Amino acid sequence: METRVIPAEDITAAVKKLFMDCNYLIGNDILSALEDARESELSPVGRSVIDQIIENDRLAARERVPLCQDTGMSVLFVEYGDKVSVDGCFEDAVNEGVRQAYSEGYLRKSVVRDPVFDRVNTRDNTPAVIHTRIVPGDRIRLTAGGKGFGSENMSAIKMLTPSYGAEGVKKFVLDTVFSAGPNPCPPIVVGVGIGGTFERAAQLAKKATFRAIDTRNPEPFYAEMEDELLCEINKMGFGPAGLGGSTTALGVNIETAPTHIAGMPVAVNICCHAARHASAVI
Amino acid sequence: MQKRIQLPLTDADIKELRAGDSVLLSGTLLTGRDAAHKRLFELIEAGKPLPVDLRGEVIYYVGPAPAKPGYAVGPAGPTSSYRMDKYTPALLDLGLRGMIGKGARSPEVVESMKKNGCVYFAAIGGAAALIAKSIKKEELLCYEDLGTEAVRRYTVEDFPCIVAIDSEGGNVYESEPVKYRRE
Numbered sequence: 325m326e327t328r329v330i331p332a333e334d335i336t337a338a339v340k341k342l343f344m345d346c347n348y349l350i351g352n353d354i355l356s357a358l359e360d361a362r363e364s365e366l367s368p369v370g371r372s373v374i375d376q377i378i379e380n381d382r383l384a385a386r387e388r389v390p391l392c393q394d395t396g397m398s399v400l401f402v403e404y405g406d407k408v409s410v411d412g413c414f415e416d417a418v419n420e421g422v423r424q425a426y427s428e429g430y431l432r433k434s435v436v437r438d439p440v441f442d443r444v445n446t447r448d449n450t451p452a453v454i455h456t457r458i459v460p461g462d463r464i465r466l467t468a469g470g471k472g473f474g475s476e477n478m479s480a481i482k483m484l485t486p487s488y489g490a491e492g493v494k495k496f497v498l499d500t501v502f503s504a505g506p507n508p509c510p511p512i513v514v515g516v517g518i519g520g521t522f523e524r525a526a527q528l529a530k531k532a533t534f535r536a537i538d539t540r541n542p543e544p545f546y547a548e549m550e551d552e553l554l555c556e557i558n559k560m561g562f563g564p565a566g567l568g569g570s571t572t573a574l575g576v577n578i579e580t581a582p583t584h585i586a587g588m589p590v591a592v593n594i595c596c597h598a599a600r601h602a603s604a605v606i
Numbered sequence: 607m608q609k610r611i612q613l614p615l616t617d618a619d620i621k622e623l624r625a626g627d628s629v630l631l632s633g634t635l636l637t638g639r640d641a642a643h644k645r646l647f648e649l650i651e652a653g654k655p656l657p658v659d660l661r662g663e664v665i666y667y668v669g670p671a672p673a674k675p676g677y678a679v680g681p682a683g684p685t686s687s688y689r690m691d692k693y694t695p696a697l698l699d700l701g702l703r704g705m706i707g708k709g710a711r712s713p714e715v716v717e718s719m720k721k722n723g724c725v726y727f728a729a730i731g732g733a734a735a736l737i738a739k740s741i742k743k744e745e746l747l748c749y750e751d752l753g754t755e756a757v758r759r760y761t762v763e764d765f766p767c768i769v770a771i772d773s774e775g776g777n778v779y780e781s782e783p784v785k786y787r788r789e
Contacts, residue, residue: 366786369626369768373730376766380736384681393671393681393734393754430680432671432754443641445753474686474708474731506779507686507709509731561787565730566709567768568782598732 332412339421342468346602370569395431396470405461469601478504506566509596519583529593537575625776664704669754683734728770
């Protein structure tokens with residue numbers, strides 16, 4: 325098979341569109357979960373908060389403005405076909421797309437160059453966090469998300485060991501969500517990554533927050549764990565905006581990977597109700 | 607059921623507002639978040655004057671997105687308040703009377719609010735496009751180099767929020783979730 329050449333400008337254009345779209349348009353999975361929650365929510369204040377979130381999300385889509393002012397750090401999952409060659413530097417092309425989206429799309433620039441000392445804003449939201457996997461084929465699949473830090477800050481990872489079992493996993497997830505309480509803009513989406521190494525678990529958790537919440541893990545054990553965790557989280561009472569209620573989370577997604585005989589890493593990535601992601605295939 | 611409040615807050619407003627009250631704020635307020643708080647706090651610690659007068663003011667923890675042409679402001683929802691907790695008591699001691707943000711506060715902040723007579727309002731996190739409709743005007747006050755984190759003056763009309771913690775320590779983040787907690 326011949327190598328397919330993709331101009332770097334095509335990557336830039338696709339990345340630009342993805343980051344603009346995901347910041348203006350909430351997914352139908354989230355919107356319909358919010359509509360269901362509006363019906364089931366026990367707290368009157370909670371119902372009013374959900375109404376306002378739905379109104380906000382529709383307004384943002386209609387006017388093509390960001391639905392949240394925190395338009396996030398730009399995260400990109402890339403499935404890069406092994407029969408593809410980008411004419412130019414792939415990473416530069418991605419960052420140029422981010423730069424254009426955040427400047428031309430009226431998105432907030434939220435990235436600082438140095439994390440500890442000078443913390444000076446890069447003024448264009450670059451660099452993006454890019455996770456690349458080489459896959460067979462002559463296509464590039466891009467999944468982009470703007471990750472807000474109100475919820476990112478509430479995330480946690482723990483190197484559990486095998487004897488903790490499923491109960492230990494569930495306890496860590498629930499403890500993390502409970503500690504987050506009202507802060508991460510509930511109703512939240514919880515991404516759980518189990519297995520791999522320290523960094524793979526964290527990456528899986530992020531990937532889990534990018535999966536639509538109306539899908540379930542294909543493994544029945546984990547699908548059941550997703551449902552069980554969602555049910556337990558919604559017994560915590562934090563409710564919409566943390567003002568009390570029966571809707572603390574809209575969904576729990578679990579992603580797993582093989583791990584070491586001695587380990588069972590678990591990462592919990594918390595996402596607010598503005599769980600933004602969009603995909604494109606080039 | 608919503609109470610209309612004209613800013614600046616009066617002593618009577620502060621005394622009467624109770625945790626859980628739904629309010630619509632109109633008037634002017636300040637904006638400021640992490641980086642601006644750090645700078646103000648460092649000036650206070652060094653005994654230097656501040657570039658803004660905090661007396662009688664309400665501060666909104668917000669870093670707005672840029673405004674599209676034709677809009678007064680860009681989307682501007684609240685950011686998590688706990689990150690300001692370290693700096694807040696010093697600001698309240700200088701006369702700040704109200705804060706708008708989202709999420710829980712530290713016991714030190716609540717104590718300082720009771721001591722100084724102050725109200726903490728919660729706006730809905732993630733409802734930024736909707737909230738921006740109640741912000742009619744913005745004016746840069748200081749720290750322009752901080753970009754979205756600069757200190758601005760907003761003119762608001764019927765800005766919707768809920769009294770999260772009142773001046774007597776009544777706290778919806780403590781009183782409300784337990785009512786819906788099961789098992």
